[in-house]
Amino acid sequence: MKIDALRAEMEEDLSWRIDEIRFFQNTCASVGSEVGQQRFRKALVVLLYANLEGFAKLVFTTYVSAINAEAVACQEANLAIAAASLSDVFRYLRDGNGRVPDYKKLKLPDDAQLQKFARDREFLSQALELMQRPVAIPDKVTSTEANLGRDVLRKILYRLGLPHEDFEDIEPDLERLRNLRNNIAHGDAKQGISKEDYEKLRDSTFRIMRDLMLRVTHALLSKQFLLSTADTYEANRADFFM
Incomplete structure (x- = not known):
């Protein structure tokens, strides 16, 4: 498994997403009035969420593809991976x-x-x-259901045998962004978004995307998809995230 190449692919995807968001931020800054900018930031929030969901999908799909490529037997995989494969x-x-x-x-x-x-x-x-059949995790396991939030994230993690406890610190920010996106999409958020509020959402979104990439990379490095490495993963993850 070429972890460096997989990480590079995720980094490249994250980079263009951040560049795209910053491009539209600059466009927002060129809008003449503050009221206009606040209205424009509603679209930026929707863009933040779309890129977060898209990146999360890519990260988990990369994880699944890497595991499938290893062709380990179901009996060697952790219970979640084996169950998904069967x-x-x-x-x-x-x-x-x-x-x-x-x-x-x-x-x-x-x-x-x-x-x-x-x-x-x-x-x-x-x-x-x-x-003894080789692991073959179906794509549906990583479905974000077009509504990535705490519950959907936990579903994906559970299906992949990844402990959702490792991701609990990002859940509040994820829920905040998802709820605001939904309010905007449903026409409930008629007021614009202040620059301060938007920047907090943007920074937390970038952090969530980086954390997802980091933690899934660690799961691959520690071969957490194997039944025999669960204890090793638990022992090493604290040092990895320091």
Whole structure:
């Protein structure tokens, strides 16, 4: 796994996003009146959120792609990664209409509960083989649901086996930005945004993006996606973030 190359890709993506935001900030400064600038900053807030959500998606997608490329067996991955990789199997098990191959040949009753039992039995017969299957995390695991906030972030982290406790310090700022974006989009924030309030939002947004990149990079470096490295990650993460 080429961590340096992955980090460079994320850094490059973050750089153009920051440049774009600053370009429109400069455009805002050229607006003649303060009232006009306050109204313009509402659009800047929407831009901040869009870039934060887009960057978060890129960071988590990079993490997933890097893990998939390692082709580790499900039995070697942490439980979240293994469960995500076997989502097609679990979906089949939960499907009330799922049919075990050759079920009719068994000459058993056409009973829904018995068919469910047959699926469970088939799963156990293939469990060893399934756990040796290479990890393949589907894209939907990193979905931001077009509404990235505390709850959606926690969903993504949980599905990837990353402790959301490591990200709790950024959650208040993330929620603040998301709520203001929603208010603007819904027409509730009729008043403009002051320069001071905007700059606080901008600085916290940049911090969140950098923190996401830093912490996901550390998760890759420490191979937290492996079942055997969870304890090592817990022991080393404090030193890494100092």
